[in-house]
Amino acid sequence: MxxxxxxxxxxxxxxxxxxxxxxxxxxxxxxxxxxxxxxxxxxxxxxxxxxxxxxxxxxxxxxxxxxxxxxxxxxxxxxxxxxxxxxxxNIPAHLPKKAAQTNTADPKDARVQEGPANPEPEKNSARSKHFVREMEYLLMEEFNQVPGYMKGRMTYDQVNAVIKELNATVKAKYKILNQPMKSMSNTTRNQYHAFKEQETKETKGQYFFVEADIKDFTHLKVDKKFHVILNILRHCHRLREVRGSRLVRYVLI
Structure with missing residues (x-):
């Protein structure tokens, strides 16, 4: 060491x-x-x-x-x-179509604006005759502005799902109204006349449906929840009511 x-x-x-x-x-x-x-x-x-x-x-x-x-x-x-x-x-099942608003003008107004510059007025007139207006889906911003007491537990997707069914109802109804009489069956002809009897001066040139149409063309239940959604749609200016002859007509705005 x-x-x-x-x-x-x-x-x-x-x-x-x-x-x-x-x-x-x-x-x-x-x-x-x-x-x-x-x-x-x-x-x-x-x-x-x-x-x-x-x-x-x-x-x-x-x-x-x-x-x-x-x-x-x-x-x-x-x-x-x-x-x-x-x-x-989390894409919504129904996307809003605000941009399509310009295409919902009255067909008569469209023909007047086109005037003589339209080279095929007869064909365009035929297309306008079969034009069926659709209700626009709600935006989330619009739904959020609906008072809580009015929408209750109703969700945004539930309201737009009903709008989809209402558009299908209107489309089916006016497909019959635009169909030539010669091609109609007896059942369809009876529906045609029933639809014509529902029309009034206030609904002339407008697209509307009644509760019977919902039952005929969709599987929706016309119950309390359904009427809650109708109230929401009225509040959001998607439709208005026209009453008369013990019938409520829901006119698309």
Whole structure:
């Protein structure tokens, strides 16, 4: 153990002696005119190295700032991706068709505006004759503005599902009304005359349905919930009522 300790002490003493010799050599170089220029050149090189290190440090700081920005951007993109994925999995069954509003003008007005510039008035007139207007689906914003006491537990999707059935009812009804009499069966002819008897001056040129039409053309139940939805549609200006002869006509607006 003693020899090992003396050996360690010897190594340490030799290292210190080597360091002292190196310091003395460097000190002597300062007094040697032939080595002064070399020391100055080394000093300039060290100064250049420090400047380069400063540039590297600035670039590192800049890259750190850019890295933080990219990390924030990554978080924002990830959040938007999750939102888009959620929207994709929760697409409403019935999308609103606000843009189609311009196509719901009265067919007679359309023919008047076209005038003589229309090269085939007879064909367009035939198409207008079979035009059937549809009720626009509710927007979520409209549904949210309906008072709570009016919609109760009714959901947005339930209301638009009923609108889909009402549009099918109107389409089926007016398909019969636009059908040539010669091609009608006895049952269809009876329906045609029943539909004509429902019309009044207020419904002339309008599209409407009655509760009997709902029962004939859909599987909807004309119950309390159904009338709640009709109230919502009246509130949202999708239809209005025309009463007379003990019959309620629901006219599309």
């Amino acid at each position: 003693m020899s090992v300790d003396l050996q360690d002490v010897s190594v340490q003493l030799n290292q210190k002696i080597s360091s002292i010799k190196r310091f003395m050599q460097l000190k002597n170089m300062c007094s040697d005119p032939s080595l002064t220029k070399i020391l100055q050149k080394i000093g300039l090189e060290l100064s250049g190295i420090r400047d380069t290190l400063d540039i590297f440090q600035m670039q590192i700081l800049q890259q750190q700032t850019e890295l933080r920005s990219l990390q924030d951007l990554r978080k924002a993109v990830q959040k938007n991706s999750e939102t888009a994925h959620h929207l994709l999995e």
